[in-house]
Amino acid sequence: MRKPNKPFYFNTSEHLLRIGRQKATNLAELWQALQTCPDDSIFQHTFRTLQEHHFIRQGFSNDFAHWAISACNEPVLAEQLASVDVREYTDIEGLRRRMVGIVDEFLQQHPRSGDKTAHEPFFFCASDLVVLPTPFAPDTVSGFLEGLRKVSVHSIHHHFIEARLRLHSMTNDFSQWLEEEVGLERPAQSIERIDIYTNTMEGVRQQIANIVEQNLN
Amino acid sequence: MKFTTEKSTTEKYSSEEQRSSASPQTAGSQSEIDARVSAGPETAAAETAEREVRDAEVSEGAARPAPPTGSGSDTSGGQSRRLPASVLTPPPPAPSPHLDDYEKIIGQAQLDDLRFLARDLKGKSIKMVNSTAVGGGVAEMLNRLVPLLSELEVPTHWDVITGGNDFFEVTKAFHNALHGTRYELTKAAQEIFLMYNEQNRERLQFAEDLIVIHDPQPVGLIRSHDRTPANWVWRCHIDLSNPDEQVWEFLRPFVEQFDAAIFSSQSFARQLPIPQYLFYPCIDPLSEKNKDLPDAVVQRICDDFGIDRSRPIVTQVSRFDRLKDPVGVVQAYKLAKKYVDCQLVLAGGGASDDPEGAAVLQEVKDVAGNDPDIIILDLPPWCALEINAIQRASTIVVQKSLKEGFGLTVTEALWKGKPTIAGAVGGIPNQVIHKLTGVLVHSVEGCAFQIRYLLTHPDFAKRIGTAGREHVKENFLMTTNVKRWLLLFRILERAKSRRGARRP
Numbered sequence: 264m265r266k267p268n269k270p271f272y273f274n275t276s277e278h279l280l281r282i283g284r285q286k287a288t289n290l291a292e293l294w295q296a297l298q299t300c301p302d303d304s305i306f307q308h309t310f311r312t313l314q315e316h317h318f319i320r321q322g323f324s325n326d327f328a329h330w331a332i333s334a335c336n337e338p339v340l341a342e343q344l345a346s347v348d349v350r351e352y353t354d355i356e357g358l359r360r361r362m363v364g365i366v367d368e369f370l371q372q373h374p375r376s377g378d379k380t381a382h383e384p385f386f387f388c389a390s391d392l393v394v395l396p397t398p399f400a401p402d403t404v405s406g407f408l409e410g411l412r413k414v415s416v417h418s419i420h421h422h423f424i425e426a427r428l429r430l431h432s433m434t435n436d437f438s439q440w441l442e443e444e445v446g447l448e449r450p451a452q453s454i455e456r457i458d459i460y461t462n463t464m465e466g467v468r469q470q471i472a473n474i475v476e477q478n479l480n
Numbered sequence: 481m482k483f484t485t486e487k488s489t490t491e492k493y494s495s496e497e498q499r500s501s502a503s504p505q506t507a508g509s510q511s512e513i514d515a516r517v518s519a520g521p522e523t524a525a526a527e528t529a530e531r532e533v534r535d536a537e538v539s540e541g542a543a544r545p546a547p548p549t550g551s552g553s554d555t556s557g558g559q560s561r562r563l564p565a566s567v568l569t570p571p572p573p574a575p576s577p578h579l580d581d582y583e584k585i586i587g588q589a590q591l592d593d594l595r596f597l598a599r600d601l602k603g604k605s606i607k608m609v610n611s612t613a614v615g616g617g618v619a620e621m622l623n624r625l626v627p628l629l630s631e632l633e634v635p636t637h638w639d640v641i642t643g644g645n646d647f648f649e650v651t652k653a654f655h656n657a658l659h660g661t662r663y664e665l666t667k668a669a670q671e672i673f674l675m676y677n678e679q680n681r682e683r684l685q686f687a688e689d690l691i692v693i694h695d696p697q698p699v700g701l702i703r704s705h706d707r708t709p710a711n712w713v714w715r716c717h718i719d720l721s722n723p724d725e726q727v728w729e730f731l732r733p734f735v736e737q738f739d740a741a742i743f744s745s746q747s748f749a750r751q752l753p754i755p756q757y758l759f760y761p762c763i764d765p766l767s768e769k770n771k772d773l774p775d776a777v778v779q780r781i782c783d784d785f786g787i788d789r790s791r792p793i794v795t796q797v798s799r800f801d802r803l804k805d806p807v808g809v810v811q812a813y814k815l816a817k818k819y820v821d822c823q824l825v826l827a828g829g830g831a832s833d834d835p836e837g838a839a840v841l842q843e844v845k846d847v848a849g850n851d852p853d854i855i856i857l858d859l860p861p862w863c864a865l866e867i868n869a870i871q872r873a874s875t876i877v878v879q880k881s882l883k884e885g886f887g888l889t890v891t892e893a894l895w896k897g898k899p900t901i902a903g904a905v906g907g908i909p910n911q912v913i914h915k916l917t918g919v920l921v922h923s924v925e926g927c928a929f930q931i932r933y934l935l936t937h938p939d940f941a942k943r944i945g946t947a948g949r950e951h952v953k954e955n956f957l958m959t960t961n962v963k964r965w966l967l968l969f970r971i972l973e974r975a976k977s978r979r980g981a982r983r984p
Contacts, residue, residue: 318950386746415589
């Protein structure tokens with residue numbers, strides 16, 4: 264472990280939900296809208312919705328999956344959409360292609376499902392984003408731990424999940440800093456493996472803290 | 481509260497004034513009454529009362545329009561008896577909370593986020609304009625929001641438009657028409673609407689940086705937009721998904737001149753050429769309706785109403801209104817009772833002053849029969865604390881609405897960590913995510929099954945109750961509302977400076 268050259272600046276991001284112009288009343292319309300909606304709509308209904316529901320340990324993955332089961336009663340499609348891990352994507356376009364592909368394949372196999380009217384429409388939304396600083400900019404690992412414990416879960420989401428879109432690489436801000444600045448390569452990898460879909464964001468925070476703490480002692 | 485009259489007709493007051501002891505502190509439906517018993521603004525009482533009724537419709541569950549009759553009753557097993565003396569008169573207003581009071585609820589980090597958000601807005605100010613100072617969901621929300629924004633050093637002023645009975649008759653008709661009631665829009669109605677908007681426009685000053693117009697009544701004030709450098713936002717609290725086309729087409733040209741519009745649900749919005757944002761209605765966790773209560777208080781109130789806490793309690797809190805389907809709730813309870821022991825509490829108001837409410841109450845009593853485990857409470861509108869205690873004592877909360885705006889009684893139940901069964905209508909699915917933060921139902925039979933299931937699966941009930949509370953904490957608290965306003969203000973300021981930079 265070495266002394267970092269750069270502090271870790273804990274930031275957070277706050278989002279304001281904007282109602283989009285597109286809506287889908289059946290799966291065929293969803294498929295079409297998925298291809299044409301703005302990138303920030305894809306972000307909203309995947310990355311961002313995960314943040315909104317950070318307190319749920321199981322059963323909520325993204326809005327498309329949720330709508331497929333709750334409004335369209337299509338459990339197979341819902342499971343397939345829910346299995347998409349946003350952390351496998353470093354850009355929105357890749358994530359969009361995956362979602363479109365899943366719906367496309369499902370509709371080819373179940374053509375009658377396409378125009379079955381959903382119980383309620385899917386309204387495409389988007390987020391306007393504001394990134395904010397927090398009071399924490401530690402330049403030691405113990406300071407990092409303190410910041411980690413005190414920032415809001417939105418900050419954890421910002422650094423741990425949204426970071427991929429910023430960094431365009433399969434890592435997160437915490438792992439990157441711990442590896443590059445502190446030389447904690449294995450803990451950085453362990454942090455990267457934390458499962459966000461079976462944990463609340465508080466649980467994620469705790470696991471990161473545990474991993475770092477073990478390496479402090 | 482010190483109200484000043486601007487050019488004799490406009491009530492204007494600032495957040496600082498609202499801190500004073502006689503302010504219309506808001507606490508669920510408590511606020512209406514507090515406002516009435518305290519020194520109100522200098523408007524004709526009849527006019528104000530009428531407007532309260534109108535505005536109260538804006539936010540279902542947040543405030544009931546019933547006047548303080550104090551003639552509520554408690555019916556158990558078909559036998560009416562008088563309510564305890566403690567609920568017959570309105571309590572004194574509670575003091576308005578400060579930002580730091582929310583720290584124990586949302587945590588220091590979230591408060592820090594609010595302060596950081598506000599920091600870049602220092603020196604800028606907001607004006608809110610609506611059509612009523614007291615009573616109703618909008619006034620109730622503004623009563624809390626305005627002081628909190630000002631405490632964050634974003635001075636926020638609140639003006640109330642005025643008008644004669646003819647104006648408010650027209651706007652009441654517009655309100656109903658926007659909700660889908662058929663309406664013949666006459667030339668005379670349009671002229672009345674425009675005349676009063678013009679009068680208010682001439683009286684009001686718009687020196688702030690963000691002007692927020694609430695609902696359709698003052699929408700004509702937008703004609704002052706070009707006289708000011710401010711961003712103008714229309715905050716629509718009503719459901720525009722199925723409006724009377726004549727009325728909507730009359731209002732649309734005004735709405736389209738705003739810089740942005742805000743709706744309470746995605747499904748309430750219209751196709752507009754301006755950005756539309758989603759602000760969920762919210763509850764105040766420190767209000768009488770929602771604050772934590774010592775168990776002794778919960779016990780006392782249950783004792784007063786004859787509610788047995790040693791047995792499961794299923795509760796619906798709502799007006800005696802057919803759209804809340806209280807009869808369906810009794811039927812669901814009766815179906816469930818074949819399998820599980822429980823009591824049913826139906827706590828609401830609106831039956832004392834409203835002929836339809838009285839008829840619905842009678843229907844409920846008829847369906848209830850002489851079952852001693854059905855407790856029907858027709859409460860006066862100031863019983864926020866009692867409602868709070870009953871919700872907290874409940875094992876399950878039901879909101880089996882057939883039609884709903886947002887459904888703040890659902891938010892209240894979720895906030896108290898109660899496993900909640902709710903009709904899948906209006907804004908309820910935004911709150912109740914089926915099997916995750918509550919359960920959604922579509923029929924009496926579905927409701928009965930979920931009562932049985934939740935009473936016999938306490939672990940699942942606890943899990944959805946806990947997630948429901950977190951969902952409210954994240955999305956439907958007053959502090960989240962403050963955050964949304966700050967975010968919107970910053971986003972609009974950013975857009976304005978970009979527009980300015982592009983100009984030659």
